Amino acid sequence: MRPVDTGPPRSLRMLYAGFVALLAALLVGALVPAAQATTAPHRTPARVAVKAVWPGNTPNTTGGKDYYLDATLGRDTAAGTSPATAWRTLAKANATTFAPGDRILLKAGEQWQDQQLWPKGSGSAGRPIAVSAYGDPNAGRPYIATNGKVPSPSRADGTKNPATVGLTGSIVLRNQQYWDINNVELSNDDDFATDITDGTYVRDGIMVSINADLLAAGADSVMDHFRISNVFVHNLDGPSHWQKIHYGAVDFQVFGSKSYKDYGTGGHHFKDVRIENNTFENVELHAVQFAFNWFAADGANAGQYDESGKWHEGWEQLWVRTRDLYSRDVYIGHNYAESIGQGAIQLANTKNMTVEYNEVNGFLKRYDAVSCGLYLWAGADSVMQYNEVYGGPNNEYDGTPWDLEYTNFNVTYQFNYSHDNAAGWMAYMGNSSNSIARYNLSVNDNGVLVKNMLSTNYSPTYFTNNTFVYDGADLDYVHDETFLSRVYFLNNIFYNTSTTTSTPWYRRTGALRQAVFSNNDYYEARGAHSTQEPADPRGTRADPRFVGDPADYVTGAGVDRIREAAAHFALRDDSPLVDAGRYNPHLGAEDFLGTPLYYGDAPDIGSAESRIGPRVPDPVDDDPIEEETGNRVDLALGRPVTASSTHPGANGTLTADKLTDGSLTTRWAAADDAAYPITLDIDLGADTAFDEIYLDEYTDSGTNPRVQSFDLQRWNAATGTWVTFASRATGIGHDLTVTGFGTVTTSRLRVALTGKIATEQYTPTLTEIAVYRS
Template identity: 80%
Template sequence: MKPGGTAPPPADAVASTCQRPAARTLRRGLTVLLAALLAGSLVPAGPAAAAPDRTPATPNWPGNTPNRTGGTDYFIDATDGRDDAAGTSPTTAWRSLAKANATTFRPGDRILLKAGEQWHDEQLWPKGSGSAGRPITISAYGDRRAGRPYIATNGNVPSPFRADGTKNPATVGLTGAIVLRNQQYFEINNVELSNDDDFATDITTGSYVRDGIMVSINADLLPTGADSIMDHFRISDVYVHHLDGPSTWQRIHYGGVNFQVFGGRGYREYGTGGYYFKGVRIEDNTFSNVELHAVQFAFNWFNADGADAGQYDESGKFHEGWEQLWVRTRDLYSRDVYIGHNYAESVGQGAIQLANTKAMTVEYNEVNGYLQRYDAVSCGLYLWAGADSVMQFNEVYGGPDNEYDGTPWDLEYTNFNVTYQFNYSHDNAAGWMAYMGNSSNSVARYNLSVNDNGVLVKNMLSTNYSPTYFTNNTFVYDGADLDYVHDETFLSTVYFLNNIFYNTSTTESTPWYRRTGALRHAVFSNNAYYEASGTHSGQEPVDPAGPRVDPRFVGDPAEYVTGVGVDRIRAAAAHFALREDSPLIDAGRYNPHLGTEDFLGTHIYYGDAPEIGIAENRIGRKVTNPVDDNPIEDEPGDDRTNLALDKPATASSTHPGANGTLGAVNLTDGDPATRWAAADDATYPITLDIDFGADTTFDEVYLDEYTDSGTNPRVQTFELQRWDVGTGGWVTFASRTDGIGHDLAVTGFGSVTTSRLRVALTGQIATEQYTPTLTEITAYHTGE
C-alpha cells in the first residue's frame, strides 16, 4: 500500500471488472461463447462476459525450479531479506532492489523476487547482459498462491529532459519501474509493476515520463566500437498498471512496455546498419490505466525535426524527417519481433504503438479503451515506418470520437509491405482505418468492422509508391451515425475489392465522401452494397459487378459477438459468414492480394470465384492454385484521349531540388504520383506551356495541384491561354479566381484549336508561403 493511500486492485480484479463501452447506435449483442457455439452454432447469449482471467499462466513460479542456464540465482525478499547477506538462496536473500542495481550480473544469472512482496519507491536496474542461450532472468519465487512480486516505483524516476526541454543523455531511458539500457539477452516475467504517485490527479504539464519496463539503446552512451544491436528480450506474464504522465506527446514515448532508441544528434551522425533491437517477444501481459501506451516498440528518436532532416528518395519523393524514411535507407529497423496475446484497457493514448521495425508479427492482442486521456493523433494498434510485417487476429474496441486519427488501425507513413488481416474492431467512434501515405504495398484484407461509426478509411495525406488494396473486409455501420466512408481525397490508386458495405440505418443511406473528387483514384470492383432503408446513396461508387443485396449473414448483425476473448476471435467473425443461400457466394473476384485463406482459416477459394466478405464457403470445387486472369489493375479508367499526354512541357520556373525530378515533364506523363514545382524564388505569373506539335482542338482542360501532409493547394488565380499564330502572342480564353486544388476540370469555353496551351498561374492563396506545385495538366475533346 502506498503511504496514506490504498493499493491498486490486483490484476485479476482489474481484469474482471472492466467496463466495456456502450454502443452509439447499433444495439450491441454482448455475448459469451457457449459450448454450442464451439460446435458451430453461433447463438448470442446474455450479458457481457468478464474480461480474460489474467492470473499467471505458469503453475509454479520459475524461481522455484532449477536454473538450467548455468548461472547463479539471486533472491530478493522485501520483508525478511538483508542486503549484507549472500543473496544466493531464499534464506540469504537480499532486501532491496538497490542491492541488485549495484550488481553486475553475468550470463545465465536469475534475479528472483519473492512472490507477494512489495517494493515501494524503488526501481530495478540490474547491470550486465546475458548471452546467447544464457539470458539474465527477472522473475518470481516462493508461494505460488501469494501473487506476483510487486514493484511500485511511485513516480520516483528521473526526468529525461534538461531544463531547456531537450533530452538528457544521462537520464533518458531511466524512467521505468524496471530499466535496461544498452543491455541485451534478458527475460522478464511474472512481476507486477506500477509507476505513479497519484493517478487520480491527471498530470497535464511538466516533464514526467513513467514506464513499466523501459528498454533503451542510448546511442550517445555507447562506447566506441560497442555493439549497437541489442538481441533477445522476452517479456511475458507481466501485469502493469497505473502509470501516470502528461497525456501529451513530448517527443519521448512512454508506457507499460517501452523499447526506444535515443540519440541526441542528427541521424546522419550515427552509423548505418545498427542501433536496433532484434529477437523480441512481448506476450501474455496485462496493462491497465497506463500512459501513453500499453506497448510502444522501437521508436527511433534521433534528431529529425530540423529543416535539414528530410530527404528525397530514389524517385524524387520527399519525406519530412519525422516520416523516418531514414530508418529504411540506413537500415535502422528493429527486426524479428513478436507481440501477441496481450490485454490492454484504459490506455491514455494509442494502446499498441509500433515503429521502425521489420519482420514483425502482432497478433491476438485485445485493446479495451484507448485515447482515453489524449485528444490528438494516435490509433489503437498500428505500425509506423515499418516493413514486411503483419497485424492479425487482434480485437480493438472502445475508441473515442476523435477528429484526428482515433481509429483502431492505421496504415501509417513510410510503411513497406505491411498487412492488416483477420482483425476485429467494433464500437470505435472515430472509424476504422487511418491512412496516411508515402508507403508501398499496403494491404488490409479479411477484417471485420462493426459499429466503427466515424470514417471508415480516414485521411490520405500523401501519394503512395504503389497501390493500396482493401479486399474482402466486412463493414457493418449505421449510416445515420457514420461520418463518411472517406473524408479526404485519395491521392493515388486504391483498390476496393470484394468488400461488404452493410448499412443498418433504416433512414439514412451511406455517406461516401466529404470532398468532391474524393474517390477519383479509388477503383471499386465486386463489392456488395446493402442499405437497410432500401435507398442507395447518390455518392455510391460505380461498381458494375457489385451486388446491391442482403448478404444473408449467418448471424443477426445487430447481435454481433463480443466478450468472448481475443483467443476466440474467429468465433466472433463466424457470425458474419455467409449462409449457403447468400448471393455473395462466388460473386467476388480473385486477386493475389487476397492471400491464401480467409478470416476463418478456409482456403481461398472454392467454386467459380471467391466470396465477397470475410469468409469463404466450401461450396464447389477447390481451386488449389488460383490464377488472376482478369487483373483489377487493368481496369480502364477515363477512356478519353488525353491530348496532352507525353507532349513537351516547359515551365518559366522549376524547383532545383529533389535531384532534378520536379520538372514540367511530370505534368504530361499521365502519372499523378509525379509533379512539377516552381522554384522558391519564383514570381507570378508562372507559366506552364504544352506544345501539341500541331493544331489540336479541345474543350476541357484538367488541372491538379499536389498536396500532402505539409503541402496545401497554393494557386488562387490562373488563366488558360492559346497560342495565336497570326499575332504571334498568347490569347486568354478562360480564367478562374477560386483556385485549382484537386481534379479541376475547366470547361465552358467552347472548343479551342491551337498548337500550344499555356496555363498561367497569376496569383497565390494569401495564407500560403511557398510556390505552387502541380501533378497534371491534361486536355480533352469531348465534342460537347
C-alpha cells in the first residue's frame, strides 16, 4: 500500500524553522561560555519560536510578582524582579518559596547547563505560579539542559529511596499544586548517542509527584491544577529495562514506600491537569505518563479479590478503584511525540480523562519489553479520540498503538487513526467493564488486530464500525489467543488487500468462541475467503467502494487534520455497505467525520456514516444483538451445586453455586488440599433429559487449565448409586462441549474430576457447567 502524504514530511515542514534555528544557535553560542557550548545537546528545529509572544512580555494579571532569570547577564545577588535585575542561576530560584500568582520567567535564547529547576511553594485557585519565558520574540525557548545531574531514585541495594524519588526531572514539583509550566525547552542526558543499557538512571523532563511519605500529618494529599503547554522536551536517556519506576518527558506520579493499604482512601491523586501543545523527541520511557508507584504494590500481598471472586494481581491496581485513588479531570491533547523509548503516552490510575489529537511517531524504540503507543490502564470513565499513532515495532507481545488494558471501567477508543504498526492494532487484556472501540481507522497495522485477552471481563466488549485495511499475507491473525468473555463485532469492515492470501482469523482452536459477529463486511481482494472466517448471517462480502483508493492512504496531514484520513475511507453513495449495519447503543452519537448517527434505514458499515436518507435523531435498539446469543435453555441454570471441596479464599466467593449462575466471570475453586476425585453434584430438581454438557475452566495470566481427566455420571435413584455415562482424559480447558452419549435422563448430574495435568501444581477452578437438550 502506498500512503498519500498530504503535506510535506515533518522535517521538510520545519526546514525554514531549522534555518532560523541555525542562526539562533550561532547567535546564542556566541554568548555562552565555551565550557557550556561544548556540552550542549544537538539543537533541533522544534525548539525555535519565530516571533513568539512570550507570556513574560505581557503584564502579570494575577497580582503576584515576576522574577526574571538571565543565564548570561543575570546576578544572583540582584533583586530578580526586573529584566535589568535578573537572577543568573536556577539554584537561586530553587532557594525561593514563591507565592500564589508569582511568575518565574526565563530569558528566551538562554541556556542553563547542568542545572535543575525545583522552585518551592504552591499557587492557589485562580492564582497559579508560572514558569515561562520572556525576552526577544525571535529567540528560541529558554533551555534547561540538566545533563543527567539528578539524584538516583534508588539506594545502593536497588530499593527505592523515599527521599529522592521524584527529584529526577529538569523541572521538579513535589507535593505542590497550582502550577503552570510553558514555553521552555528541556533535556536531561549527558550523551544520548550512547544508549544507557544498565544501572538505576532515571531522568525526566518534568516530574510532578506526590510523595505520601513526606506529607505532613493532616496535609492535603490531592494536588490541584497543573498546566503544561508549549514545552519541548528531548534527549532523555535511561536503561532499556524496567526499573519498577516510570520516567519520561512529563510525569505525574504518586510515590509511597509502604503498601497502598497503609495510606488513606480518597486522596493521593492529581486533579484538573492539562498537558497540551507540547513536543517530545528521543525520550525514555514515556512522552506523557500518569501512574502510582507504591513500592510494595507488586507482590502477592498487594493483590485482591473483587466482589465476584476474581483475583487481581497487585500491579493490576484494582485498589485504585476500591479506594478511590484515581487522578481525575485530566486533558491531554495536541502533543507530538517522536522516537519514544517505551510506550509514548502511558496513562494509569486516572478517570474523567480526555486524550485527543496527539500524534505518536515511533514508540518502543529502545525499551526491550512490552508496551503500547497510547493507552490507559486501571482507569475509568475516559475517552481516547482523534489520535494518530504510527511507526510501532514488530513485537510479539503488545506493541500495538492502542490497548484495552486491565482493570479499565467505561473506557472508549473512538475516531483514532493508526497505520503502519507492525505488531497490530489493539492489545486486549481483560478484567474490565464496558470497553468500547468504535469508528476507528486502521491501515497497514499488520500483526494481530485484536491481540491477547488474558482474563475474563465484567461485561461485554464492543468493537463497532471500525475500518481495518490490511495485507493478509503480512497479517499474523485477527485474534491470536482465545476470547474469554463475550465480545461483539458489529458493522466493521475487514478489507484484505492481499491478492495471494486470505485473512488468517485465529491461531488457537476455539479462539472466537465468545465472539459474536454481525453486519460486518469481509472483503478479500483475491476473491477467496478463509475457512476461518466467522459466521455472520447478516454480514456482507462486498467491495466497500471507498471514496479513495485504499492503497493510497493518507499520511503526513498532521493530527489536526486527522479527518482527512478518515474521509479517504468514507463510502461512495453507491456502496453496498450504506444502510447495511445494525444499530446498537454502543455506537455512540456520531461517526469519525462528525456525522450524526444515523441516516437512512440503518447505520452504515465502517467508520463513516453517509448522509443518505432521512436522519434518525433518536435511534432505538429494537433488535438487540444481546438477546440473539445464548438463548438456548440451560437446564442447570440456577440449580443447586454441591462440591466435595471448596477453596476458602477470596472472601468465600469461590463457591460451587458459581458453576450454574450463567456467568463466565465467576468461578468455583477446589481447596489446595482437595483429594481426587473432586465431585460437583448438580440437583436438577426432577428427572431431566439432556444430550449435551458444557464445561469451562477458569484461566488468567497466571492460571492455566488444570483438569486432565473427568467422568460424567447420572444418579440412579433405584440403586442409590452414581453411573458413569461419559469419560474424557484429554482435559477440559475452555468451552468444552461433551456430546455423543445419547440422551440421559436423571434428577442429579455429577461431574467427577479424576486427575490433574501433570505439570500443574494447583487444584482445579471452573467457571461454568451447563446442560442442554439439543
